[in-house]
Amino acid sequence: MAGVESAFPTKRLSVPTADPQPSFLVFGAPRIEEAEIAEVEACLRSGWLGTGPRVAQFEQDFARWRGVTPSRVAAVNSCTAALHVSMVAANLEPESEVITTPLTFCATVNAILHAGLTPVLADVDPHTQNIDPAAIEAAITPRTRAILPVHFAGRPCDMDRIMAIANKHGLVVVEDCAHAIESEFRGRPVGTFGDFGCFSFYVTKNVVTGEGGMILGRHEESIARARILALHGMSKDAWHRFSDQGYRHYQVVECGFKYNMMDLQAAIGIHQLARVEANWQRRRQLWERYDQDLAGLPLQLPPPPEPDTRHGYHLYTVMIDETRCGIGRDGFLEAMNTARIGTGVHYLSVPEHPYYQQRFGWRPDQWPHAVRLGRQTVSLPLSPAMSHADLARVIEAVHGLIPA
Known part of the structure; x- marks a missing residue:
C-alpha cells in the first residue's frame, strides 16, 4: 500500500544473536551433480x-x-x-x-x-560380519x-x-x-x-x-x-x-x-x-582416512578387505564396547547428533525385533555374534559428497567422545 512504508522508522535495531550452529552433516547424503x-x-x-x-x-x-x-x-x-x-x-x-x-x-x-x-x-562371522x-x-x-x-x-x-x-x-x-x-x-x-x-x-x-x-x-x-x-x-x-x-x-x-x-x-x-568408479574411489579415500585417524582409539574398526576381493566401501561401521570406550553405543549416537553429525545403526539384529520374536519365537541368544554386533555398531558418515572438512569434523568429534 502506498505511503505505508514511510510510516515506520527506517533505522533497523541490531539484535544480539547466538553463535550459529554448524550445519547438520546428513548421513549418507548422495552426490548429485x-x-x-x-x-x-x-x-x-x-x-x-x-x-x-x-x-x-x-x-x-x-x-x-x-x-x-x-x-x-x-x-x-x-x-x-x-x-x-x-x-x-x-x-x-x-x-x-x-x-x-x-x-x-x-x-x-x-x-x-x-x-x-x-x-x-x-x-x-564376527570378523567379516557376513x-x-x-x-x-x-x-x-x-x-x-x-x-x-x-x-x-x-x-x-x-x-x-x-x-x-x-x-x-x-x-x-x-x-x-x-x-x-x-x-x-x-x-x-x-x-x-x-x-x-x-x-x-x-x-x-x-x-x-x-x-x-x-x-x-x-x-x-x-x-x-x-x-x-x-x-x-x-x-x-x-x-x-x-x-x-x-x-x-x-x-x-x-x-x-x-x-x-x-x-x-x-x-x-x-x-x-x-560416475560409479569415481565415487568408489572417493569413498575409498575417506575409508582409508578413517582407518588412519581412528586407529589409536579403543574402537573395533572394519577389517581390511580380504585378498582377491573388491570392497564396495558402502558403510564404515565401528563397534563401540562401553567397557573399552567409556561410552555406550546409544550414548555415542546421541552425542554425535548433538554435535550435528548424522550416524546410522547397521543393524540391530533381526531376532531382536518384536515382530519376528512373536511370529517365530526367535531368541536373540540363538545368534550371539549378530546380536553383539548389532548392539555395538555405529556407521559413520561416508559419501562421495563429503568434503575434507566434513571428514575432519567427524574424526574430531569421535576423538572428543572416545579418547585414546
Whole structure:
C-alpha cells in the first residue's frame, strides 16, 4: 500500500544473536551433480515420467557395466521388490525355507515372507560380519530350498563356499547386493554368482535413484518372468503400449505386483552409474582416512578387505564396547547428533525385533555374534559428497567422545 512504508522508522535495531550452529552433516547424503539435474528436467519436459526410454537406457548401461546382456537385467522400484520378485520367479514351493543372515535390514527377511517362504537365520562371522558358510551348512533341513546371502557394508561374502553348499544341496541362491554394487569376489562381480543378484539405488546407496533396484539373473527366462511379475503380470509395459510405435495390446499372464521403476528415477541413475568408479574411489579415500585417524582409539574398526576381493566401501561401521570406550553405543549416537553429525545403526539384529520374536519365537541368544554386533555398531558418515572438512569434523568429534 502506498505511503505505508514511510510510516515506520527506517533505522533497523541490531539484535544480539547466538553463535550459529554448524550445519547438520546428513548421513549418507548422495552426490548429485548438474548432469542428473538436467536429465531430470529433460525427463519432466518430455512428458514421459513412467517406465520408458530412460529406464531402458539405465538397464542397458547397468548390463554393459556388469558384463551381461540387457535381457539378463530388470529395473524395479527397490531392492526389496527385486528380492521378492526373484524368489517368486525362482518357483520355490510355498513355506520352503530360505537361509539368510540375522545382521541385515528387515527388508531381507520381509521379502522372504512376502514370497510365501520361511526365513531361517544363520549367524555371521564376527570378523567379516557376513553370513558364516559353516552356519549355513548347519541350518540346512529337508525344507531348505534357497540361500540369501547379504554382502554386508560392501564386503563380499565367501561366494566360493556358499555356491559349493548350494550346488551340493541343489539350492537356489539370491544375492542381496544392496550394499555392494561395485564389490567383487575373486575378480567376479557380486550378483553374478547366484541365480539372482538384487541391487539397491536407495538415496544412501552407492548409486542413487532416490528409490530403485535392479535384478540381475543367470537365466534370461527367469528375468523375463521377473519383469512381467514386476508390472502387474502384464505382457507389455507402458512404453511398449503407448510409444510412438502405436498402441500395443497387453495381456495379464500372472498375478503380479506394482514394482516398476520410473524414468524420473532412471534419469538420476544414468549419470550416477556413469560416475560409479569415481565415487568408489572417493569413498575409498575417506575409508582409508578413517582407518588412519581412528586407529589409536579403543574402537573395533572394519577389517581390511580380504585378498582377491573388491570392497564396495558402502558403510564404515565401528563397534563401540562401553567397557573399552567409556561410552555406550546409544550414548555415542546421541552425542554425535548433538554435535550435528548424522550416524546410522547397521543393524540391530533381526531376532531382536518384536515382530519376528512373536511370529517365530526367535531368541536373540540363538545368534550371539549378530546380536553383539548389532548392539555395538555405529556407521559413520561416508559419501562421495563429503568434503575434507566434513571428514575432519567427524574424526574430531569421535576423538572428543572416545579418547585414546
